[in-house]
Amino acid sequence: MLKLIPRDISWLSFNERVLQEASDHSVPLRERVKFLGIFSNNRDEFFRVRVASLKRMLEIETKMKMHSEKNPQKILDEVQRLNTEQQLSFEKVWTEVLAELNRKNIFLKNDKQLNAEQKKFILDFFDNEISANIVPLMVENIKKFPNLRDKSIFLGIAMSKTTDKSDRKYAIIEVPVTAVGGRFIVLPSKEGSHDIMLLEDAIKFNLPDIFSFLGYDEFEAHIFKFTRDAELDIDNSDTTTIIQKLEKGLKNRKKGKPIRLSYDENMDAGFLEYLLNRLGLSKKDNLMPGGSIHNFRHFMDFPSEVFTDKAKRKQPFIHPLLLGERVGDVLQRRDVLLNFPYHSFTPVIDMIREAAFDPDVISIKIACYRLASQSKIINALVNAVRNGKDVTVMMELKARFDEEANLQWQQTLTDVGAKVLTGIQDMKVHAKICVIKKRVKGKTTHYGFVSTGNVNEKTAKLYGDHCLLTANRFIMADINRIFNFLQKPSTGFHFLEKCKTLIPSPGFIRTELNKLIDYEITAAKKGHDAEIILKMNSMADAKLIEKLTEAAKAGVVIKLIVRGIFCMQSENKKFKYPIKAISIIDEYLEHARVWVFHNRGNQKVYISSADWMIRNIEHRIEATCPVKSPQLKQELIDILNIQLKDNTKARILNNELNNEYVASNEEAVRSQEEIYNYLVNKRY
Template identity: 60%
Template sequence: MAELMKRKTIARDISWLSFNSRVLQEAADPSVPLRERIRFLGIFSNNMDEFFRVRVATLKRMSEYSGRKTRINMHLEVSPDKILGDIQSMVMEQNEEFDTIWSDIRKEMEKEKVFLVSEDHLDQTQQQFIQNYFEEEVRSNIIPLMIESIPQFPYLRDKSIYLGVVLSRQDGSMKRKYALIEVPSRVLGRFVQLPSATMDEHHIILLEDIIRYNLRSIFAYFGYDTYGSWAFKVTRDAEIDIDNDISTTLIQKIEKGLKNRRRGKPVRFVYDKEMDSHLLEYLMKRLNLARKDNLMPGGRIHNFRHFMDFPDVFHKKGQRKKPFTHPLLIKTPRVTDVVLDQDVMLHFPYHSFNPVIDMLREAAIDPNVTTIKITCYRLASNSKIINTLVNAVRNGKHVTVMLELRARFDEEANLEWKERLEDEGVKVLIGIPNIKIHAKICLIKKRINNFTIHYGFVSTGNLNEKTAKVYGDHCLLTSDRHIMADVNRIFNYLEKWKEGTDSLRACKALIPCPTSLRRELIKMITREIRLAKEKKPATMTLKMNSLSDEELIDKLYEAARAGVEIKLIIRGIFCMFSENSKFIIPVKAISIIDEYLEHARVFIFGNNGKEKVYISSADWMVRNLDHRVEATCPVLDPTIRHELIKILDIQLADNVKARWLDNELLNKYKKDNPDVKVRSQIEIYNYLYHKALHGEETKPSEIPQIPPITHATGSY
């Protein structure tokens, strides 16, 4: 840690691992319902998989080309090899902590009479059950591979679990053989509930253990009598290289990249530490893995991400509160009528996502609507948004969809959406070279009395009705002519990007990336610095997913040294050193990990008592500020502005699920004001719900406590 302190910023990847430790803390928290603790272990595991697929893979590439001075290399300030070594040490520590937490959870499960059993601990009825299950469901879905007889080692899929099997005879009369079985969890799921002796007991077995039990049947042909099997998985480089071949289209490049991703270079090999040593050496040789190639010995169970879907067999149930309708939209038959009259801010997941879909549905059938334009980054698998757009085309509207084909891990799904939309007559835009489209915006054009009016929305989150139930985001439904004029300018740029960025630079209300946001943020921070030096109130409250841009961090350091009061709510990556004796007012930096994934970006600048409040799709990262189209939107309605400030104040008061973001990455829980417990996600729900019922506000301390709520099942 002493070496860490020599740097101006915390290394991004080390900070990310610290964030994942906060996820692990939720799994360790005994106050969290047991099933949700298991899910947090699954979220932690899924996060780690993606970290290795993307970040570790990138660092390994950088290490291979460490002689070259790349911008990324300079940004890291230390060698990729050094960071890879630090990652290895931190991951091993976290894996040990993970195993301890899982062991404790297993004990708690048994107290609730929930047993995760192996193939060696089955009664006679259960043995017969899994034999039947294997014959009826599993056998036809597995293809054992005798890997020693295959000249070219079979391709091992990322995210799959494999059983490495050793076949032998006790008397030594036959040479040992190695085999490989892919566990078909994609098809059959991972968990099978077994018959139990009593009604109040639940016995669950993993699919790989059903296969283990039936190894003798699988390999009966060979005449062996002893079988050993150990689980392992391979994590591969998931980066898609987009080459500069002008003879191929972006779609062809992405399709090629997806094929290459499936065969990406292994960056991690996770295996049962009890694995037969000869089998391990054999697998390493055939996979061309060296000891340094992130070999991760572990326990018997791998691919813990599946545990996000652990069967709901526990007595203590979560009580997630259902989203409710925004009060301005309760008594109206048409969302559009309200939006044309005044701004409406939806706060997900507290407010229902349905008004967004309803507004698009209304536009699809409104004879006066001529045009709908919308950006889509990550969509739900059965997207109601897409259905409304298809319906709009069938009703004669001109529909344009900016579909970002390079949304990581959604590339394949977005290619399929593109084909469907184009088949229906939708105009699909597929992006700009070297720039991702990450803005969440919608423009609807309507003709009334020969006059065109614009309305739509600007959001911090994806247009995904599924994640809107678990992601904390803000969506402004508006017909403000200044905002919508800028939304129109952004779409003009997306459609005519070859003509340059003049459309983006012409924005007057919205602050777009990559042309303007960095400059405007520096100006607003500089204004607060000037106010502080003039002994006037100077404040900033900033909420985002990640803060890693070094230029803006330097500016925050300058502001803190000048006496600006800085409050930060950062869910994930946080590369700033928040503690420094030269800061006149200590920086308050927290992270909240709880029921919902805090996904919103909100920027509040004091501006000498006339607060400037913005919602944004952009984090303060180089990729967002300089290499993406993003939209940062001012909140002009005073009621909504006050509401957003109130929500962030509640989060800053959290002393249940907030952690301090300190220089040492200790993730200590924020325990100030112990006499009044403030769990911000519950308090925000009650604050907004109370306003919906009564049109009044309450202080957090006046809000009655409600029971614990079920945790999100998605990736953090």
């Protein structure tokens, strides 16, 4: 039987690569701070989703079809061990980063380190900005423990009196990060120095004032946070709408079972014991004692103004073919490939805006998964409806942690008269597709896009993705077929079966991938050149990994670029040629899915919204698109080859997943910089 690396262990290895970036002294200090925040945020979501799922599996003592884990307790034990190791590494890196901040004259001040001017500043700041958002909970007086939010941080406060140490009370204060506008308070500082105070320390400084009416004069306050099971339970047994079911599920998520507690190791022992009892946790659960700071995800928003270095990301640029001309007009002549974040996302917005005001445009259909908080795409679609266009939006309401935002967008679009599709029971719509219908002088044309990434102008500045803008009539016809299925999913998959160019999920993509791999296997066995290059976020599907293993044994050259989960054992003495498998973690998040098959020299190149995971292959609506233009095929292959040469930010994905950097005696190659240079100098 094929041996795989457990998915969750592989994911922890990925997050360790993120932590490596925070520990790398060659990374700018502001970015190191940010990577600590990313690591923390990743880990929180891992516990909310994956650890919670493993615990559910353990509780119901059954094997879930969507997971390959056979011994959840064994995996949970290994997760706990690795998590403890990573926490120690995290604390070491944070100590190093904090020391480096101090060397740059950037200081985090606690409530006992303020000078006279800063004390006055914090007293005023508390009165004006914080106090109205403070609601202390005297927890001993509450019969039912409050439903504390799992993304928040809290101060656990033990109060006593100098005159009577036995008179001891406990209280909880939620630190109002969102309400105040952030966790960091930039203090008045001497010239050349930057002093910063965390919001919780400002609250600590004001505890005597907060509790003055109770007569206590001694306070111990320590930070804590906990993580809830974030699985969204949707009851499909009744006849309510998907929106009503989702709203109910979101309410229930807020009451999810606590599965992890992180706290200041100096917390009052009595308060900690009380907290464990009220949360229903035991010392066998995931308890994470640590330093005085928790919820490091906020450090992704560390004040940028305190850094003196002026190093900035290179700015995205407009694709040369789209300068000074309407996007829709360009696409009538040729396809354009946008490579984010190097190319600007603006032409995607422009394409929808142009269509909204074009009198010849009849309809717009678009699938949305995750949108920017102030989405220009939604604004353009709203204007399109107001201009009389027939607008259909597939708004995936079950996009994890974006459910509430997507519910609001659904309402916005519905209110103006757009037709909003809200998904399919037991399945997510993850395809990133758009088709615009236009009629000029009796002739109907279509244009639009297929993308590997979300229709999101914010993440397009940070995520590496590809978006094919095209008027190819075969691709557009297939996008229409996918929308026909989305509008009438109960009629079956016959709309998807009719796709001639796009390869849709679920189901069809596995069949096609097996054919493509088998063709390379046959070529290799006949002594012909055979090669497969794959780039994706995650590779966990056991059947496809088994097929790749078969190909490697047959002599197919295999090169893999996988950012996150990687369950394949890439080292095997039976492989005719060693598999090259790397993960690139750098300034931008590598999010694209690109697949290249040698095909006896006539290379087949695809971009896709799907990773090689069971959920993408079998349980989601995805779109995989062949790239037909020889120029664009070569562009994608060139970009992949640049990444395969990376010897600066690439780590080897071996059987041990120990994240060794690719070693090379050749000139240093940092692929994200090289790709930018390649694209900015490219001539069309």
